[in-house]
Amino acid sequence: MKSTSGYAFTFGSGVFYWASVKQQCVALSTAEAKYVSASEATAQATWLRFVLEDFGEMQTVATPLNCDNTSAIAIIKNPIFHQKTKHINRRYHYIKEALQQGVIDLIHCPTKEQVADIFTKAFAREQFSYLRELLG
Structure with missing residues (x-):
């Protein structure tokens, strides 16, 4: 089974770009699925930075x-290539380079606060309403 990547980008007080996409590869662990999802979000963040720059909004x-x-954060922040990540497609290692160049800042977020999960999981009414409010 393939996992689903979800991400949302905010500007000001609300979300202006979001996606829920089936991953192109089969993940062997939750950490790998989150790694791939974070890498895909990084690619979109890079593209959005270019779009904002075209509008004269340089992101410094x-x-x-x-x-x-x-676990995914530990894999991303460790610049050394390990045996544990050799099966992950090279295209997803783009996130490590973006982190080192300062394009992204990887932050741990508690699962209950992860807004992007609203695009990938089913929730009870209370949690769904809470995440919907966080979307803005």
């Missing part, structure tokens, strides 16, 4: 990227 600070999986 790194784009914050929330991730609720500490």
